[in-house]
Amino acid sequence: MKDFLKFTLASIVGMIIVGLLMLLILIGVVTSIITSGDQVASIESNSVLYLPFDSRIIERGTNNPLDEIDIPGLKGSKKTGLNDILSCIKKAKTDDKIKGIYLHPTDISAGVATVEEIRNALIDFRKSGKFVYAYGEFLSQKAYYLVTAADKVVLNPQGSIDFRGLGGERNFYKKGLDKLGVEIQVVRHGKFKSYVESYTRENMSEENREQTREYLKGVWDEMLRDISEARGVSVDELNTTANQVGTFRKGDFALKNKLVDDLKYFDQVLDDLKELTGTNPKKDLKTVEIARYKKVPATQSKSLIRNKIAVVYATGEIDGFDDDGIKSDELSKAIRAARRDSTVKAIVLRINSPGGSAYGAEVIWREVKLATEAKPVVVSMSDVAASGGYYIAAAADTIIADRTTITGSIGIFGMIPNAGELLNDKLGITQDVVTTNDHSDMPSLTRKMTPFEQDLMQNMVEEGYDTFISRVADGRKMTKAEVDEIGQGHVWASVKAKEIGLVDLYGGITEAVELAKKMAGIEDCRISEYPKQKDPFEELVKQLTGSVKMKFIKSELGENYHYYEMLKNAMNTKGILARMPYDILIN
Numbered sequence: 001m002k003d004f005l006k007f008t009l010a011s012i013v014g015m016i017i018v019g020l021l022m023l024l025i026l027i028g029v030v031t032s033i034i035t036s037g038d039q040v041a042s043i044e045s046n047s048v049l050y051l052p053f054d055s056r057i058i059e060r061g062t063n064n065p066l067d068e069i070d071i072p073g074l075k076g077s078k079k080t081g082l083n084d085i086l087s088c089i090k091k092a093k094t095d096d097k098i099k100g101i102y103l104h105p106t107d108i109s110a111g112v113a114t115v116e117e118i119r120n121a122l123i124d125f126r127k128s129g130k131f132v133y134a135y136g137e138f139l140s141q142k143a144y145y146l147v148t149a150a151d152k153v154v155l156n157p158q159g160s161i162d163f164r165g166l167g168g169e170r171n172f173y174k175k176g177l178d179k180l181g182v183e184i185q186v187v188r189h190g191k192f193k194s195y196v197e198s199y200t201r202e203n204m205s206e207e208n209r210e211q212t213r214e215y216l217k218g219v220w221d222e223m224l225r226d227i228s229e230a231r232g233v234s235v236d237e238l239n240t241t242a243n244q245v246g247t248f249r250k251g252d253f254a255l256k257n258k259l260v261d262d263l264k265y266f267d268q269v270l271d272d273l274k275e276l277t278g279t280n281p282k283k284d285l286k287t288v289e290i291a292r293y294k295k296v297p298a299t300q301s302k303s304l305i306r307n308k309i310a311v312v313y314a315t316g317e318i319d320g321f322d323d324d325g326i327k328s329d330e331l332s333k334a335i336r337a338a339r340r341d342s343t344v345k346a347i348v349l350r351i352n353s354p355g356g357s358a359y360g361a362e363v364i365w366r367e368v369k370l371a372t373e374a375k376p377v378v379v380s381m382s383d384v385a386a387s388g389g390y391y392i393a394a395a396a397d398t399i400i401a402d403r404t405t406i407t408g409s410i411g412i413f414g415m416i417p418n419a420g421e422l423l424n425d426k427l428g429i430t431q432d433v434v435t436t437n438d439h440s441d442m443p444s445l446t447r448k449m450t451p452f453e454q455d456l457m458q459n460m461v462e463e464g465y466d467t468f469i470s471r472v473a474d475g476r477k478m479t480k481a482e483v484d485e486i487g488q489g490h491v492w493a494s495v496k497a498k499e500i501g502l503v504d505l506y507g508g509i510t511e512a513v514e515l516a517k518k519m520a521g522i523e524d525c526r527i528s529e530y531p532k533q534k535d536p537f538e539e540l541v542k543q544l545t546g547s548v549k550m551k552f553i554k555s556e557l558g559e560n561y562h563y564y565e566m567l568k569n570a571m572n573t574k575g576i577l578a579r580m581p582y583d584i585l586i587n
Contacts, residue, residue, distance in 0.1 A: 042296060043097050043098075043286075043288045043292075043293065043296055044097065044286050045096075045097050046097070046099055046277045046278055046279060046286060047097055047098055047099065047277075047286040047287065047288050048098070048099060048100055048101065048102045048273060048277060048285060048286065048287050048288070049088065049089070049092045049098050049100070049101045049102070049287075049288060049289075049293060050101075050102050050104070050287035050288065050289050051085075051101060051102065051103050051104070051105070051289075051290070052104045052105065052289070053103075053104075053105040053106075053107075053108045053109075053143070053146075054078065054106075055078030055079055055080045055109070056078065056079050056080070056109040056110070057079075057080055057081075057082055057085070057108065057109060057110035057114055058079050058080070058081055058082065058315070059081065059082050059083070059313050059315045059350060059352050059382060060081045060082070060083050060313050060315070060529065061079075061080065061081025061083060061084040061294070062079070062081070062533060063533045063534065080290055080291070082110070082114055082117065082118070082382075082509075083311075083509070083529070084290055084294045085118055085121075085290055086117065086118070086121050086508075086509065086510060087294065088290050088293045088294055089101070089118075089121040089122065089124075089125050090121065090124075090125075090510075091293070091296070091298050092125065092130075092293070093124070093125050093127075093128045093130070094128070095296075098130070098288075099130060099131070099276065099277045099278075100130045100131035100132060100133060100273075100276060100277065101122065101125060101130070101131070101132045101133070102133050102134075102135075102273060102287065103122075103132065103133070103134040103135070103146065103147050103150055104134075104135050104136065105136065105139065105140075105143040105146060105147065106136065106137065106138055106139065106140065106143060107140040107142065107143055108140065108142045108143050108146060110142070110383070111352075111382065111383025111384065111404075112142060112145070112219055112223065112383065112404040113381075113382055113383040113384075113401075113402035113403075113404045113405045113406075113494075113508075114382060114383055115142050115145055115146050115404075116145075116222075116226075116402045116403065116404050116508070117382075117402060117508035117509065117510070118146060119145065119146050119148075119149045119226070120149075120508060120510075121510070122146075122149040122150070123149050126149075126151065131151050131152075131276050132149065132150040132151050133150060133151065133152050133154070133269075133272065133273060133276065134146075134147035134150035134152065134153045134154065135154045135155070135156075135264070135266070135269045136154075136155055136156070136159060136161075137155075137156045137158075137159040138159050138160055138161075138162070139155070139159075139160075139161045139162065140162045141162050141163060141164070141166070141223075144161050144162070144163060144227075144259070145223050145226070145227065148226065148227050148230040148231060149230065152261050152262070152272075153259075153260045153261050154260060154261060154262045154263070154264050154269060154272075155251045155254050155255070155259075155260045155262075155263055155264075156251060156263070156264070156265060156266070157250070157251045157252070157263040157264075157265070158250060158251065159250070159251050160246060160247060160248065160249055160250055160251070160253075160254070161246045161247075161254045161259055161260070162246070162247045163241060163242050163245075163246035163247065163254075163259065164242050164245045164246065164247055165220060165239075165242045165243075166216045166219060166220045167216070168212060168216060170197075170198065170204065171198060172197070172198055172201055172202050172203065173198055173199055174199060174200060174201055174202050175202060177199060180419075180422050180426070181419070181420075181421030181422035181423075181425060181426050182417055182418065182419045182421070182422050183417070183418040183421070183448070184196065184199035184200055184415055184416075184417050184418075185415065185416045185417070185418055185448065185449055185454075186199075186200055186413065186414070186415055187413065187414045187415075187454070187457040187458045187460075187461045188411070188412065188413035188414070188461060188489075189411055189412050189413070189461050189462055189464075189465040189488075189489075196413055196415055199415065211490055211491050211492075212491075214492075214493065214496070215406055215491055215492060215493040215496075217493075218492075218493025218494070218495050218496055219404045219406075219493055221235075221495075222403040222404050222493075222495065223404065224238050224239070231258055231259065232258070233257075233258045233259075237257075237258075241257045241259070246259070251263040270285060273285050305524050305525060305526050306343055307343060307345050307520075307522045307524065307525040307526070308341070308343050308344045308345065308525055308526045308527070308528040309344070309345065309346050309347075309348060309513055309516050309517060309520070309525050309526075309527055309528070310338035310341070310344045310346070310347045310348065310528050310529075310530055311348045311350055311509070311513070311527055311528070311529050311530070312331070312334050312335055312338060312347060312348070312349050312350065312529075312530040312531070313350050313529065313530070313531070314326050314331055314349060314350065314351045314352070314353055314364070314389075314392060315350075315351075315352045315353065315382075316352075316353060317353065317354060317355070317356040318353060318355060318356030318357050318360040318361055318364070318388045318389075318392075319356050319357035319359075319360035320356050320357075325356070326353060326356070326360070326364075328357065328359075328360030328361070328363040328364050329363070330531055331364055331367075331531065332363055332364055332366070332367040333531070334530040334531035334532075335347070335349070335364070335367040335368060335371055335530070336367055336370075336371075337530065338371070338528075338530055339367075339370060339371045339374050339375065341528075344375070344528065345375060345376075345517075345520035345521075345522050345525065346375055346376040346377070346378065346516035346517065346519055346520040346522075347371055347375060347376070347377045347378070347516070348377075348378050348379075348380055348509070348512045348513055348516050349368065349377060349378070349379045349380070349392070349393065349396060350379075350380045350382065350509055350512075351379060351380070351381055351382065351385040351389050351392065351393055352381075352382035352383055352384060352385065352389075353384065353385060353386075353388065353389035353392075354384050354386055354387060354388075354389060354409075355386055355387030355388025355389045355390075355391065355409065356387075356388050357388065358388065358391075358412055358464050358468070360388070361388035361391035361392055362391070362467070362471075364391075364392040365391055365392050365394065365395055365471055368392060368393075368395040368396060369395040372395055372396065372397055375520065376397050376398075376516055376519035376520055377395070377396045377397050378396060378397065378398045378399075378400060378512045378515050378516045378519070379393040379396040379398070379399045379400065379512075380400050380401075380507075380508065380509045380511075380512035381393065381399065381400065381401035381402065381405045381407060381494070381503070382402070382405065382509075383404075383405065383406065384405070384406045384407070385401070385405060385406075385407050386406055386407050386408055386409035386491060387409040387410070387411065387489075389407075390407055390408060390409065390410060390472070390502070391410075391468060391471060391472075394471045394472045394474075394475035394476065395471065395474070395475045396475065397519065398504050398505065398515060398519075399502070399503050399504050399505075400503070400504065400505045400506070400507045400508075400511055400512045400515065401494040401497065401498070401503045401505075401506065401507075402494060402506065402507070402508055403494050403495055403506050404493075404494065405493075405494040405497075405503075406491060406492070406493060406494070407491075407492055407494060407497045407502060407503065408486070408487075408490055408491050408492035408497055408502060409489055409490065409491045409492075410468060410469060410472060410483065410486070410487035410488070410489065410490070411465065411468075411487060411488060411489030411490075412461050412464040412465040412468060413461065413489075414457060414460070414461055416443045416445070416449065416457075417445055418444075418445065418446065418447060418448055418449075419445055419446060420446040420447050420448075423446055424446070431446050439452070439453060465487075466480075468487075469483040469484055469487055472487075472502075476501055476502065478501060482501075486500045486501075486502070494506070513527065
């Protein structure tokens with residue numbers, strides 16, 4: 001017995017010592033990563049900026065040192081900021097050490113509008129006379145759209161291009177909820193406000209089908225127009241090619257239909273790049289990726305320039321359950337800080353949001369409105385700026401959107417699940433309620449709403465919708481009747497949104513900043529980003545707690561994660577929502 005206790009105690013002590021050693025090693029590794037992240041980098045002459053697009057593109061790069069590392073077992077753990085990509089392409093344009101850009105994507109984990117902005121930056125880069133060379137083994141539609149900005153597009157002879165047009169598929173949960181004994185009670189304003197259809201119908205309503213067809217065609221038409229101009233192939237020819245589904249055809253099909261310039265293997269591509277950069281064929285090609293190149297100092301420092309343009313990022317669902325979404329109080333504080341800073345001469349509000357809490361959107365709208373009374377405010381719409389995402393944009397002086405942005409969805413709704421049948425009849429769990437007033441237990445998740453309660457909720461939604469269209473009417477110099485005509489929850493592609501007055505100009509974040517400078521009457525300025533980023537150690541702690549849990553869930557569920565996210569959002573819904581009718585995933 002004594003020996004047993006001795007060995008047990010020794011084992012416990014050993015485990016504690018090993019654990020402490022592992023912790024010290026982890027701290028040392030993380031400290032090393034963070035320290036190296038602050039170091040200034042340099043590159044060699046005759047280098048190529050290499051863009052493989054093998055990480056998820058987010059609006060703004062973070063201070064989290066783990067975002068640039070592929071964590072084993074976590075699919076898509078790497079993240080790259082669109083702001084870093086655009087600034088690096090711009091910097092490379094005048095960097096004598098960079099001879100050109102090499103694109104090697106398979107798919108691009110970003111929305112079409114984000115791809116459009118990178119594509120436009122590459123077209124601008126080519127004005128320098130430097131090359132943009134693209135190669136792929138398999139190219140998704142978004143990847144192909146991007147690489148058509150290159151001087152030369154090369155495909156592996158055994159590769160293919162996913163070229164078949166845009167399509168969208170939705171899941172409907174009504175049958176499953178009926179089997180479980182759960183009823184989703186809905187109050188809404190707007191015949192196009194179809195977020196609730198997933199829970200109340202077995203198929204799309206005609207209104208929803210109509211708007212979906214409209215915006216998909218709008219985005220596809222813009223993509224084809226750009227590809228047609230770049231490849232010298234008519235839009236009709238491109239549609240004919242898409243109807244033949246290039247996804248399941250090899251390289252000769254892509255070459256025959258002028259989608260690519262040549263068919264080559266990877267070693268031949270390397271030979272081409274060495275020739276373009278003047279590299280000795282027997283030596284390695286010198287490449288640099290965004291993670292490293294963003295640490296290379298720009299040729300001209302703007303550290304002494306006093307005037308600033310504030311770029312405020314509003315990304316994700318408004319007051320949703322996701323930690324990475326928009327927190328209305330935090331974003332309002334950031335806008336307020338930019339408004340009060342005398343060195344900030346104009347504000348660019350960058351929005352990539354499907355909306356969310358109507359109350360949260362109102363809180364943010366108020367700060368945007370106050371900001372416009374102090375200095376110019378320009379909204380830059382990214383992939384999606386709809387419903388609550390449009391709500392917070394409405395007060396701006398000018399709204400700029402990419403041609404492939406999805407916007408609109410001006411409408412309000414609320415959902416209250418009734419799980420009474422599930423609990424009472426199927427699980428045998430009953431409830432008994434004691435109240436002091438007639439409706440003290442409202443809202444109840446175990447019974448149907450009474451007519452009084454239904455009317456009360458509907459009135460709340462109607463008042464919320466009236467406030468929403470009033471905000472839009474005031475900001476866009478329209479009447480409420482005019483806004484209601486294009487509202488009703490209708491989702492619009494950006495081109496149509498511009499026609500009906502919801503958008504002023506086409507462009508991305510670069511054009512928005514330039515317009516803000518012009519409106520403020522300044523030429524030289526620095527960019528100041530808001531909300532201010534957390535300390536790298538804070539980001540690391542966040543990464544090692546809740547964020548890691550979500551990453552494991554994403555890793556396990558893969559493409560099905562967004563269904564989990566939808567259900568999670570539905571369960572966490574509070575108050576009325578100004579949100580997109582559904583999540584749009586365009587491939």
